[in-house]
Amino acid sequence: MIQEKITAIIVDDEEKARNILQLLLDEYCPQVSVLSHCKNVPEAVLAIQKQQPQVVFLDVDMPGYSGFQLLDFFETVNFEIIFTTAFSEYALQAFRVSAIDFLLKPIDIDQLIDAVKKTARTMQPEVYNKQLNLIRNNEHNKTLETIAISTSGSIEFVQLKDVIALLADRAYTKIVLTNGQEIIASKNIKEFDEMLTTNSHFFRVHRSSIVNLKQVLRYNKTEGGNIEMKNGLQVPLTKDAKEDFMKKMMQ
Amino acid sequence: MQTESPYPIFTQQIKQLVAEKQFTEAVWQLTFLAHQNLHLLQQCIEDIKNDSTITNREFLLQIALLEIEQMLNEQKIEEAEVVIENTIAQCNAINSTQTLVIAQLQKVVLCAFLQKKDEAYILFEQCEALAQSINNVETDIQLAVYGYHFYSESNTNKAGEYIYRALDLAIRHKHVYWQAYSLMHLGTLNTILSNHNAALNFFTESFVLLQQLQLNISMADNLMCQFNIFYRLKEFDKAIACLNQAITLSENCGWEHKIAICYGNLSTVYLQLSKFEEAKQAAEKDIEISHKLNNKFNVGTATYRLGRIETALGNTNSAIQLFNESIELRKNRISNNQLVQVYYYMLELYAKSGDYKKAFEVQSDFIRLKLEILNTEKTKENEALRIKYETEKREAELREARLQHTESELKALKAQMNPHFIFNALNSIQEIFFLGDKRLANKHLARFSQLMRNILSASGKKTITLKEEIVMLDEYLALEALRFGTSFQYNIETNENVDEHTLEVPPMIIQPFVENAVKHGLMHKEGSKTIELNFTFNEAKNILEVMVADNGIGRKASAIINQRRNNHNSFSTSATQKRFDILNQLTTQKFSFKYLDEDALEAGTKVLITLPTDN
Numbered sequence: 001m002i003q004e005k006i007t008a009i010i011v012d013d014e015e016k017a018r019n020i021l022q023l024l025l026d027e028y029c030p031q032v033s034v035l036s037h038c039k040n041v042p043e044a045v046l047a048i049q050k051q052q053p054q055v056v057f058l059d060v061d062m063p064g065y066s067g068f069q070l071l072d073f074f075e076t077v078n079f080e081i082i083f084t085t086a087f088s089e090y091a092l093q094a095f096r097v098s099a100i101d102f103l104l105k106p107i108d109i110d111q112l113i114d115a116v117k118k119t120a121r122t123m124q125p126e127v128y129n130k131q132l133n134l135i136r137n138n139e140h141n142k143t144l145e146t147i148a149i150s151t152s153g154s155i156e157f158v159q160l161k162d163v164i165a166l167l168a169d170r171a172y173t174k175i176v177l178t179n180g181q182e183i184i185a186s187k188n189i190k191e192f193d194e195m196l197t198t199n200s201h202f203f204r205v206h207r208s209s210i211v212n213l214k215q216v217l218r219y220n221k222t223e224g225g226n227i228e229m230k231n232g233l234q235v236p237l238t239k240d241a242k243e244d245f246m247k248k249m250m251q
Numbered sequence: 252m253q254t255e256s257p258y259p260i261f262t263q264q265i266k267q268l269v270a271e272k273q274f275t276e277a278v279w280q281l282t283f284l285a286h287q288n289l290h291l292l293q294q295c296i297e298d299i300k301n302d303s304t305i306t307n308r309e310f311l312l313q314i315a316l317l318e319i320e321q322m323l324n325e326q327k328i329e330e331a332e333v334v335i336e337n338t339i340a341q342c343n344a345i346n347s348t349q350t351l352v353i354a355q356l357q358k359v360v361l362c363a364f365l366q367k368k369d370e371a372y373i374l375f376e377q378c379e380a381l382a383q384s385i386n387n388v389e390t391d392i393q394l395a396v397y398g399y400h401f402y403s404e405s406n407t408n409k410a411g412e413y414i415y416r417a418l419d420l421a422i423r424h425k426h427v428y429w430q431a432y433s434l435m436h437l438g439t440l441n442t443i444l445s446n447h448n449a450a451l452n453f454f455t456e457s458f459v460l461l462q463q464l465q466l467n468i469s470m471a472d473n474l475m476c477q478f479n480i481f482y483r484l485k486e487f488d489k490a491i492a493c494l495n496q497a498i499t500l501s502e503n504c505g506w507e508h509k510i511a512i513c514y515g516n517l518s519t520v521y522l523q524l525s526k527f528e529e530a531k532q533a534a535e536k537d538i539e540i541s542h543k544l545n546n547k548f549n550v551g552t553a554t555y556r557l558g559r560i561e562t563a564l565g566n567t568n569s570a571i572q573l574f575n576e577s578i579e580l581r582k583n584r585i586s587n588n589q590l591v592q593v594y595y596y597m598l599e600l601y602a603k604s605g606d607y608k609k610a611f612e613v614q615s616d617f618i619r620l621k622l623e624i625l626n627t628e629k630t631k632e633n634e635a636l637r638i639k640y641e642t643e644k645r646e647a648e649l650r651e652a653r654l655q656h657t658e659s660e661l662k663a664l665k666a667q668m669n670p671h672f673i674f675n676a677l678n679s680i681q682e683i684f685f686l687g688d689k690r691l692a693n694k695h696l697a698r699f700s701q702l703m704r705n706i707l708s709a710s711g712k713k714t715i716t717l718k719e720e721i722v723m724l725d726e727y728l729a730l731e732a733l734r735f736g737t738s739f740q741y742n743i744e745t746n747e748n749v750d751e752h753t754l755e756v757p758p759m760i761i762q763p764f765v766e767n768a769v770k771h772g773l774m775h776k777e778g779s780k781t782i783e784l785n786f787t788f789n790e791a792k793n794i795l796e797v798m799v800a801d802n803g804i805g806r807k808a809s810a811i812i813n814q815r816r817n818n819h820n821s822f823s824t825s826a827t828q829k830r831f832d833i834l835n836q837l838t839t840q841k842f843s844f845k846y847l848d849e850d851a852l853e854a855g856t857k858v859l860i861t862l863p864t865d866n
Contacts, residue, residue, distance in 0.1 A: 042618055042622065045618060046614070046618070049598070049602075049614065065622075065625065069625060072621065072625060073618075073621060075595070104697075104700070104701070104704065105700075106693075106696055106697055106700050107697070108693070108694070108697035108701075109690060109693050109694070109697075110694075111697075140628070142445070143444075143445060145445070168750075168752060168753045170750060170752050170753075171718075171752050188716060188718065188752040188753070189752065189753060190715075190716045190719075190752070190753075190755070207753045207754065207755060207864070208750075208753045
């Protein structure tokens with residue numbers, strides 16, 4: 001059986017990085033056919049429009065225009081992007097809120113093979129574009145209003161204003177919503193804590209819970225102190241966090 | 252509703268007021284008339300201008316200001332430019348500062364229309380200085396409202412300051428008219444900031460006041476603002492209802508350009524809903540009215556909308572033609588953002604129609620413009636971010652001041668430890684390169700960089716999850732295992748009651764003990780080398796207990812070897828002790844470690860680390 005080729009372009013400002021990715025693809029992902037190499041965003045935009053690749057390997061950290069800014073050139077993205085990054089907390093936040101996968105450099109061969117395999121599966125363009133939108137928003141420093149949450153098998157978009165609390169469940173986190181729904185996210189609570197640092201409405205009241213301050217009903221002094229949410233949910237408040245919590249509630 | 256309102260009564264009233272030299276009241280009546288019937292207002296103004304008995308120049312200037320406002324509303328830019336210059340000259344001639352400020356403010360608006368931002372800025376500063384010199388409430392309020400408009404696009408913080416000042420003055424001096432306006436603009440500001448609920452509340456509050464004052468056109472403006480929110484929220488039914496209501500109000504008062512704008516927006520909504528026939532009708536209505544008003548720019552915008560509709564309907568050629576027309580019609584005044592939108596669609600259309608030469612031309616324009624826009628946006632965002640950052644920073648500085656000293660010491664210690672760790676790991680990995688197995692080398696390289704990332708990320712944080720700490724330990728030990736080969740074995744065990752995802756520990760707190768076990772315990776040992784790590788959670792005391800045990804040569808023997816090699820490398824231990832001391836200064840709970848191998852010197856080393864956890 002002849003395997004159908006996946007067309008791709010590689011975008012990275014460093015020549016060595018482009019070459020090594022090409023070498024890795026040639027050897028371990030022969031189904032990928034690289035149409036061109038681009039060293040910056042403008043070149044990439046031209047190449048994408050001209051060559052219509054199925055996949056774009058896109059480095060995030062480039063001088064001038066970051067990889068994320070490529071998104072500004074397309075209202076809807078009808079190719080799949082495999083982001084690559086040599087790690088920065090900043091890029092991480094974008095991937096966190098959008099639940100989009102990425103490859104870390106230097107690239108691990110197994111992860112590369114996995115990422116390429118995933119592109120072969122049919123992606124849902126609408127969901128994918130919604131996720132990319134969250135990256136765009138993050139890039140433009142917009143207030144974090146919606147986050148994408150990857151659950152077992154699907155991506156859920158959650159409006160932060162609808163969140164009552166986030167509760168730790170070992171490696172998972174249970175997100176309790178105002179409509180009574182609960183979402184089990186495959187991320188631990190610390191990751192949500194870091195994701196939500198930019199949103200002043202969320203506060204880590206305990207090592208196993210984060211609450212939306214706007215959904216707090218009252219603070220009960222009994223039993224060492226706990227917080228009652230508007231939906232009746234009760235969460236404990238750590239001694240160390242009490243002072244900060246009270247301050248935040250006063251604001 | 253007011254179409255048959257008695258024109259003679261209005262003019263008589265106004266003329267009466269003029270005769271009694273009650274000019275302020277007369278101007279107010281005219282302003283009110285503008286909201287009832289635009290046509291009557293225009294007639295009334297004509298009459299006043301033709302009446303040779305009215306000679307008060309101040310009043311005539313006020314009339315000119317009213318006229319300019321109409322022109323700006325209808326975007327009759329060239330006309331407005333002439334009248335403004337003339338008015339400013341006359342204000343100067345009769346030394347009327349109050350009128351001058353308003354005329355200059357109108358020029359600021361004009362400059363903004365013409366994209367002359369620098370000139371607008373200088374003028375606005377002049378206005379502020381002038382207003383200060385005359386100390387008149389009405390002027391101050393107007394200045395604040397214009398200030399809001401001036402900054403609303405570039406600096407929301409500043410815009411907010413101005414509009415709150417306007418509201419404050421209006422309430423204090425009981426100017427309901429300006430109160431309603433300020434509330435409305437607070438709504439638009441909140442729209443810009445995406446606080447949709449707050450915006451809607453402001454609009455409703457403002458609408459009630461406007462209704463009481465019967466300011467029909469402002470009510471229409473208000474509804475158009477509300478439309479904007481519903482459109483953003485994708486509540487299209489409500490959006491359409493707002494527009495229809497605004498159209499009715501504007502029709503009653505004869506404000507045709509406003510009707511045109513409403514139809515334009517209506518067209519956009521219908522396009523969004525893929526109701527192409529309705530969208531087309533609305534856009535054509537917009538064109539018809541704008542054409543009648545000789546407003547080329549609006550005709551251009553409406554033509555662009557038609558282009559979008561034709562694009563959606565797949566009529567490539569007519570869409571291209573419409574887009575080209577829309578650029579031509581809006582020449583000189585089209586903003587980069589609008590132009591880039593047109594190019595965006597034309598690009599695809601040309602490519603679709605097979606005209607690659609044109610497509611390429613448009614493409615390079617598109618990219619050039621887009622980059623320009625991105626650059627300006629970046630500057631704007633950076634500015635906004637900087638302001639936000641600075642206020643937050645100031646607060647944070649105060650809060651952190653007392654902890655700073657100890658924490659910086661802590662960071663320095665962490666930095667001291669990392670190089671040891673890094674180079675040890677690098678030593679281990681070096682060997683793999685000589686195995687000649689590309690894939691294995693790549694695997695371990697990726698593993699090593701993963702470990703480096705984790706360490707870098709962790710060293711900036713106060714705490715990390717126990718899981719992250721354990722992953723780092725595992726990676727570190729895996730790299731060590733690579734070095735020792737099959738003789739080395741390690742095991743990390745966490746008891747059932749340890750919730751590694753929610754328990755948090757200071758980063759790299761356990762690693763030095765493990766590194767010690769390897770370096771001092773196992774390095775010099777022949778035969779099998781093992782390290783056991785055991786994590787237990789003491790629920791009664793709320794502490795995490797970590798046991799690190801190796802089967803190495805024991806601490807005493809290690810110390811002798813190190814002495815002999817003149818390499819008293821107990822750095823890790825002393826640095827670790829110092830770190831524990833500092834941590835204990837920061838919290839009320841106690842971090843500690845103790846060696847449990849005092850008596851069994853020959854049989855390896857065992858250390859118990861006690862870490863308090865939040866409850």
